[in-house]
Amino acid sequence: MKRHHVPGIPYMLGLTILSFILFTYEFNSRFKDYIRFEKDFDLKVMILIILNISMLVLFFQTADYHRFGGLYTYIFVTLMTIYLTFRLICFITHKISKSIGILKTLIIWGLIITYYSYRFHTYIYSSCENWKKGLSVGLDETNIELCKIPDDIQICPFELTDGYLDLSKHFRMFQCEYQEIRPDYITTYYKTEKPYIGHPLSKNFNYEQRWFDTFYYEIINNSKGYDTLEEALVNHEVIVDTKNSKMITSVLRNETLVKERQQTMEKSNKLRGDLQQNLMIVFIDTLSRQRLHKKLPETAKYLKGQNHKEFFRLHSLIGRTQENAVSILYGKTLEDFVHEPAYGQDDRKFKGPLEEKWESIFEEFKKQGFITGHTANNCETNLFFQNDFFDQYLKNSAPDHENLSPMCDPHIKDYLSGDMDFRSSFASTRRCIYNKDSFEYVFEYTRQFFSAYKTENKMLFMTFMDMHEGTSEVINYLDKPLALFLKEMEDENTAVFMFSDHGFHMGGIRKDLAGRQQEIELYNSFMIMNNMLGLTEQQERMLNFNQQKLLTHVHVYNFFKFWASGVDPNDQMSMISTLPHDKDTCTFIGQTCFCQNFFNGGKYQIIQ
Incomplete structure (x- = not known):
């Protein structure tokens, strides 16, 4: 536990709450004395204590395995702020009522x-104003x-x-600029x-090495040390420079590959x-169409000024990555895995x-x-938990160039500490590695x-x-x-295809509070094409029309x-066709289809 960014959470949280109760009890007693006897000295003492706590918040925000840092100070001060606000209202009311009367x-x-x-009511009931708007x-x-x-x-x-x-906004220990580089991780x-x-x-890994449960260990165990950078660059695309605490990436052009593909x-x-x-494919996990416009306003603003197409009804088969990724990469759904349609998880053969x-599409x-x-920026091949079950059906073959190993570095994936909430590809804070966002x-x-590969045809999947956090x-x-x-990266020879697999589904207070909104957005993925040129007039017309049609990741x-x-x-199932x-597409989706005007019975698309 000592390696946690925030160690001893249950113990320290309990201790913090207890100290708050004792502090407020003492403060309340002294405040009553001040009101009753106007003892200025006691009030000044309490003001000095509050200022001292505030200074702790401002100047002691880092945390590592040697010290707890400022997180618990923030918790304490948050509780104190609530309490003091209440006391201040009481104090002001007491003073004013003496002068002008209680009425x-x-x-x-x-x-x-x-x-x-009124302001709060207006704010609440205008919260959905942009929910159905698009780029254009x-x-x-x-x-x-x-x-x-x-x-x-x-x-x-x-x-x-x-x-x-936004923990990263308030705590310096979660900001990449202040990330602690740990030399002991290297050894x-x-x-x-x-x-x-x-x-x-x-x-170059075999299928088992590319499984979700083994991939990380294969990266770490097969890494090799070198005395010079020049030696490392000969056979590697990702190099950790331990002297300067940075990571270097390099793409090794393969002339043999170029000649093989040329004809x-x-x-x-x-x-x-x-x-x-x-073709540059930009995949953002867990981002619904509605969240795209809210969470990525600068990106949306840029796309709005481009030659774009936004698809409003891209429907996820299931509210998680696995089944949608099988459709994205292989064009398959549950029906391709079973002998006959399955209407529940128990009757699948x-x-x-x-x-x-x-x-795969690669x-x-x-x-x-x-x-x-x-x-x-994830230490995982494919887009789902590849394992022995899927190996019976799918080739987890690699593309010509694969850059996944940076996110396997222990500075972002320290499997011994278990602090995934604060340091991993799924952390609820900025994913920092060698002082840079992942x-x-x-x-x-x-x-x-x-x-x-400037002159060759190429496809890169990013x-x-x-968005995959709570x-x-x-x-x-x-x-x-x-x-x-x-x-x-704007270029007339490069088309951009941006999309997601599903909406927000991570557990936590955001999901619990969102209720019905989260249930709807869960299945409403986003999809935007940008600078998609060279289509025939008919294909262009069909794509434009199908922006409002119900689609799946098979499309x-x-x-x-x-x-x-x-x-x-x-x-x-082609977006450039009629x-x-x-209603038929909703039937294909099955039980999760959210269309209110169509029956959504039938199969349930979970594979494993």
Whole structure:
């Protein structure tokens, strides 16, 4: 427990509350003496004590395993603030009533309370004003054939509670600029004292090494120490510089790979027509369409000024990543895994292991001559918990370049401490590694990937986990950097495809308070295409029309497949084709379909 950012939480929290009770008891006794006897000395003593606590808050905000830091001081002061506010109201009322009488005092307080009640009431009932707005147009609710997204909410708790749980804003110990670099981590985990440590190329791992439960250990155990940076750069794309406490990323251009793909790329380009050379996919976990506009205002502002398409009814199959990721990467749903439709988890009969396992979308792009890449601020291959069950059906094959290992570094994934709430890819605070936000490494690798293969067709999948935590505040720190990065990467030969898997689902006070709003947003993912050029007139027209249609992540997979090959699948799950009635798509989704105007019975899409 000594390695926690905030050690001994139950013990120290109890002690803090106890000290607050004792302090307020003493303060209350002295305050009564002051009111009764006007003993100035006692009041001055209490003022000095309060000032002293305030100084502790301002100047003692760091925490490590040697000391508790300022967190408990903040808890103490929060309790004191509530108490003192109450005492101040009593004191002011007492003083005013002496001068103007109790009746006039009550009238004044009544006017004050009425004013702030009106302001508060207006604030609450205007909280959902932007809930149905988009970048350029809003949600179409006039067409009765479209899925009717539930609108039975008048208050949006997500908006009302936004900003109050931002721990990184208030505590210096959670700010990347003040992150403590731990030299003992290097020797404990990497087991080397050499100044440069090269992470292994995870694209060379076998399937078992790429499992969720083993991937982290394989990265750490297969890392290698070097005496010089030049030696490390020969065979590694991620190097830890222990002397300067920083992490270096580098994309190694593969000339052999370029030659292998060249001929295929030339054939593919003939079928692809005027479709662009590059596709940059931006995946943000746990971000609903509504939260995109609230949590990423700078990014939304940037996209609004671009050639964009926003899809309003991208519906998650399940309110978690796993099933949606299977659809995104493989185009499969529960029905592909079982012998017959399953209406509950108990009556599913799974098919046996497949002789020909399903290939991911990365393989589809490779077949069309693309150089492929994946970079993420999460220590995990694929987008779900890959294990022996899924290995029976899916190939967890790596792209040509894979940058996942930075998030396996013990400074952000210290499995011995168990303090995931404060230091991990799922932390409720900024995800810091070597004094930088973890998403900065995703940006840097993307820049280098595009620079290394300037003239080749390429697809890069970027994964951001910054919304995947209980406060929904960490993503605030991604907004402006992401907007600046997208502007920096603007290129007529590069299309941008941004989307999510589902809405906010992490447990905690934000979810508990949100109620019905959270239930609706859970299944309303966001999807935006930017600078998508080279489509035929018919394809452009269908995409524009389908922005209001009910879609699933199978549609996303099919669009990726089309974009890689230029071949229109021309089926009912293609966004560049005429889609079926939303009622039919709702039936395909099954029990989780939130359309109020359609029956949502049938199958339940959970796979495992």
